[in-house]
Amino acid sequence: xxxxxxxxxxxxxxxxxxxxxxxxxxxxxxxxxxxxxxxxxxxxxxxxxxxxxxxxxxxxxxxxxxxxxxxxxxxxxxxxxxxxxxxxxxxxxxxxxxxxxxxxxxxxxxxxxxxxxxxxxxxxxxxxxxxxxxxxxxxxxxxxxxxxxxxxxxxxxxxxxxxxxxxxxxxxxxxxxxxxxxxxxxxxxxxxxxxxxxxxxxxxxxxxxxxxxxxxxxxxxxxxxxxxxxxxxxxxxxxxxxxxxxxxxxxxxxxxxxxxxxxxxxxxxxxxxxxxxxxxxxxxxxxxxxxxxxxxxxxxxxxxx
Numbered sequence: 001x002x003x004x005x006x007x008x009x010x011x012x013x014x015x016x017x018x019x020x021x022x023x024x025x026x027x028x029x030x031x032x033x034x035x036x037x038x039x040x041x042x043x044x045x046x047x048x049x050x051x052x053x054x055x056x057x058x059x060x061x062x063x064x065x066x067x068x069x070x071x072x073x074x075x076x077x078x079x080x081x082x083x084x085x086x087x088x089x090x091x092x093x094x095x096x097x098x099x100x101x102x103x104x105x106x107x108x109x110x111x112x113x114x115x116x117x118x119x120x121x122x123x124x125x126x127x128x129x130x131x132x133x134x135x136x137x138x139x140x141x142x143x144x145x146x147x148x149x150x151x152x153x154x155x156x157x158x159x160x161x162x163x164x165x166x167x168x169x170x171x172x173x174x175x176x177x178x179x180x181x182x183x184x185x186x187x188x189x190x191x192x193x194x195x196x197x198x199x200x201x202x203x204x205x206x207x208x209x210x211x212x213x214x215x216x217x218x219x220x221x222x223x224x225x226x227x228x229x230x231x232x233x234x235x236x237x238x239x240x241x242x243x244x245x246x247x248x249x250x251x252x253x254x255x256x257x258x259x260x261x262x263x264x265x266x267x268x269x270x271x272x273x274x275x276x277x278x279x280x281x282x283x284x285x286x287x288x289x290x291x292x293x294x295x296x297x298x299x300x301x302x303x304x305x
């Protein structure tokens with residue numbers, strides 16, 4: 001965890017370490033399986049997969065900003081937003097990330113970047129229009145917590161593992177079809193090896209998918225908690241979450257679908273009319289988040305209403 005005044009969360013650290021260890025082990029198992037099944041193609045497939053993962057990690061901030069059509073803004077362009085982040089960073093004793101704005105009605109915010117020095121906190125024009133200053137401060141504290149805890153980096157690497165596994169599955173299918181067709185007459189092991197590679201690739205993808213979502217739900221609760229304690233205003237963040245989810249329900253489905261690739265990084269997922277109490281949800285339910293903030297408010301002696 002980066003040095004900051006955000007509360008430490010051992011549970012988050014343990015989960016991030018476990019996810020990285022498990023995904024690393026699964027990736028090694030996948031590569032070994034491919035080397036056994038497709039010795040001619042394994043090195044090429046593995047090198048391309050690692051290259052894609054490295055590119056996504058190295059350029060995660062640019063990829064996310066491009067996906068949201070966001071742009072970095074200077075203090076002169078957005079003085080109030082920069083001023084708010086300056087105050088929160090001073091309060092948290094952490095380096096200031098870059099600041100971005102995405103021109104969309106979708107009310108949301110996210111943080112990305114491979115390190116605190118390369119991080120960017122981005123908000124949409126929709127959220128700037130809908131929230132009060134106190135509510136926006138709560139959202140920004142939440143996002144800065146992600147940067148300070150470095151869970152943005154882990155989520156980026158975790159999502160890369162799923163992408164690589166999916167790519168390897170498709171590559172194995174392409175290579176396996178031609179390989180099986182060419183060797184059917186003189187190699188009885190070609191088809192079983194191909195099937196083993198496909199099964200292992202699918203297992204790695206499914207496990208990485210579930211691990212990322214388990215980590216995502218916990219890190220969102222951690223960021224809510226950390227942001228609320230930093231600002232000492234849990235009710236402001238609770239109000240912001242209610243407004244954001246309420247506004248998302250009125251966003252056209254087509255617009256939500258275009259932004260759903262960023263759901264794991266948003267403060268609230270771009271989903272309307274769907275239950276979040278599932279194993280595949282990227283976020284805890286709104287009720288769970290509000291309950292936690294209510295407990296923090298009671299602890300601080302500040303009513304939620």
